[in-house]
Amino acid sequence: MIAGAVSAPWLDAPLRRFVQDSRVQRAIVLHPDGKVLGQFGFNSAAEVMTACALAAAINASGRELGRQLGGRPFLGLHQGGRKQGVFMGACSAAGRECLLLAAFDRDSTLGLVRLYFAEFRDSIGGVEEQGVEWEPPRDLETDLNSSLDALFGPIN
Amino acid sequence: MMQALETVVARLQRQQGVVGAMLVGIDDGMVIAGDAGPGRDADTAAALAASLFRRTRMASSDAGLGDAKFVRLEADRGHMCATAHGDVVIVAVTASTINLGKLRLEMLSAAESL
Numbered sequence: 001m002i003a004g005a006v007s008a009p010w011l012d013a014p015l016r017r018f019v020q021d022s023r024v025q026r027a028i029v030l031h032p033d034g035k036v037l038g039q040f041g042f043n044s045a046a047e048v049m050t051a052c053a054l055a056a057a058i059n060a061s062g063r064e065l066g067r068q069l070g071g072r073p074f075l076g077l078h079q080g081g082r083k084q085g086v087f088m089g090a091c092s093a094a095g096r097e098c099l100l101l102a103a104f105d106r107d108s109t110l111g112l113v114r115l116y117f118a119e120f121r122d123s124i125g126g127v128e129e130q131g132v133e134w135e136p137p138r139d140l141e142t143d144l145n146s147s148l149d150a151l152f153g154p155i156n
Numbered sequence: 157m158m159q160a161l162e163t164v165v166a167r168l169q170r171q172q173g174v175v176g177a178m179l180v181g182i183d184d185g186m187v188i189a190g191d192a193g194p195g196r197d198a199d200t201a202a203a204l205a206a207s208l209f210r211r212t213r214m215a216s217s218d219a220g221l222g223d224a225k226f227v228r229l230e231a232d233r234g235h236m237c238a239t240a241h242g243d244v245v246i247v248a249v250t251a252s253t254i255n256l257g258k259l260r261l262e263m264l265s266a267a268e269s270l
Contacts, residue, residue, distance in 0.1 A: 080184065109210075111185020111203030 007038025010093070014123040015040060018100075022116035023108040025084075028052065028101045032059055037098060055088060055101045078110055087113045091121040094128065158189070164246070164266045165190035171262055173254030175234070180206045180245045193249050201236075205247040209238045226260055241267040 007015050011029055019027050019040045026041035028048065034056035042048045063073035076089040087110060088101045100120065102113055161179050168177035169190070176193030178201070180186065185206035192201035209227055216224040229236040237248045237259060246263055250256075 085184075106183075109181075109183060109185035109203065109206060111180075111199065112207055115200055115203045 007040075010127050011038040011124065014120050017123070018102075018116050018120040021119070022102070022104070022113045024102040024104040024113060025107075026051075026103045028055065030055060030099050030101070032056060032097055032099055041103075051101060055099055058088065059090075059099055076114075080110065085110060085113075087117065089114075089117045089121070091117075091124060093124040098124070160270070161189040161244075164269060168246070168248055168262060168266060171248075171254070171259055173251045174248050174259070175251060176201070176247075176249035178202055178205075178247045180247055182206055182210060182240055182243050182245050188244065190247075192247075196249065201249065202247065205236060205238055206245050208236075209240060209245050209247075213240075226264065228256065228260075237263060239263045239267050241270040244270055246270075 007029070015027060015029060015038050018024075024041075026039075028039045028042065028051050029037045030052050031037065034052045036048055036052050039048055042051065058077065062077050066072055066074035077087070079086040084103060084105050086101065086103050088099060091098050091100060100117060102117070104113055165177050165179060168174055176191055176196060176198075178190035178192060178198060179188040180202040181188055185203040187198050187202045191198045208229065209224070212227045213224040216222065225239060227238045234252050235248075235250045235254065235256065237250065237256075239246050246266055248259060248263060250259065
């Protein structure tokens with residue numbers, strides 16, 4: 001049983017399974033523009049907001065760097081530390097691109113995270129468009145606030 | 157350095173009954189050299205083998221048995237054996253019919269040579 005996971009309905013089961021199998025401490029699924037779709041392990045909207053903004057920026061930078069270096073954008077990224085690591089991978093659901101950002105400690109490894117990310121990617125890749133309600137894109141701040149409200153409730 | 161690692165893998169792969177041999181990073185579970193054998197995904201095998209070895213080592217330590225030296229997983233159609241030296245896990249995927257005693261000595265010797 002995993003506590004602390006909050007996600008869009010179509011994402012809930014795959015994200016829980018990913019977290020459980022890979023033993024990551026925190027995970028977040030977002031659109032490349034920073035709009036959050038689901039999260040596990042974050043305690044506050046502010047943490048999620050920060051993670052989404054940074055992940056979106058890292059993704060944009062990494063893609064551009066990939067384009068400049070090899071002509072193709074990078075699809076994954078890993079930052080390894082002594083005690084903690086961060087992994088970010090691209091996937092898609094119902095025809096729209098998503099990113100998964102996961103933080104893990106020595107209870108897991110990059111190999112395990114990559115392995116179960118591949119399962120997660122396959123799992124949400126099979127989600128039909130009818131099962132997903134995408135909100136029309138608005139400006140970044142409005143998008144971010146509405147998804148944070150959905151996950152954590154409105155900030156008073 | 158890489159040549160020495162490849163030599164260790166080749167030495168294990170020459171053993172009768174070994175279908176795959178790999179060196180895997182213990183901290184990241186990624187393949188350093190070798191493969192898991194025909195038809196097997198090396199990345200998957202490496203990630204799971206490194207995780208198994210790490211967890212067995214933790215369990216051994218927690219049980220007061222000290223450091224785990226050699227781990228053998230017996231399955232329906234073969235064995236998976238692992239030992240480690242420093243940051244590297246040596247993994248062998250074998251047929252059921254293999255001489256496990258000989259393989260164990262070879263793997264411990266390979267670990268020493270790293």
